[in-house]
Amino acid sequence: MQEIAKKHADKLRFTIVGGVNTALDFSILFILTMLFNVPKELANFISTFVAFLFSFFANKKYTFKSTSKNLKKQFLLFTIVTLFGLWVIQTIIIATITPIFTNIGVNKPAALLISKLIATVASLIWNYTLYSKVVFKKPKSFSD
Template structure:
């Protein structure tokens, strides 16, 4: 049984790690949002922007090291990954901001509930962006 679990983990390691660290990044995002929105009573879109920035930074380092295991050999390559990662995450961040605005201002859903709803779609977008555009591996790597 242990061997089967280990084999399955090895086979699906990237997806499992992405889900694990994706959940952690989402928790970082929601906690930062809650602190600024609810506890500090910052305007919700500003709180959302801060939470997106915090989650982007957390996610970049965990995705690079633990999910996609990207080892860059030059500063230029590392900067390229960071630039692309932030760029694509800001793209999903725009979706996040628009969703929050629609859910809160037009549908009058609580800000914290809206944040949680929005995160489901953002996680999927971010995985696709990371896998396809940012931490893509050459054929034959990690097979």
């Protein structure tokens, strides 16, 4: 059992960091769209940016426990992976799915919430896969 927990510890840590980022992201998205009538695509851009820096350092130090000294390279890779997931994948999903839900009678706030949830799941899968295999990959040991 401990072996399974150890094997999946980074996934649990990623989930925790992602939960904090997601709460921050959703809060800002809904404040901007519902209170300030900011268009959903722009609000998504802003909300995801706010959680961005925290996410980098939390994932580097806490999730993947990266000891790489090449901060610039990791930050650049993290930026490319994250921004594509957030600003391309999420924006396309939100812009595509929200109107579908409103067209079938779901009210606008609920349609946005459902769309954002779907977009978030898609970007989380994208992020975890590329963070673990590219951005914060563990260096190969001499025995590999």
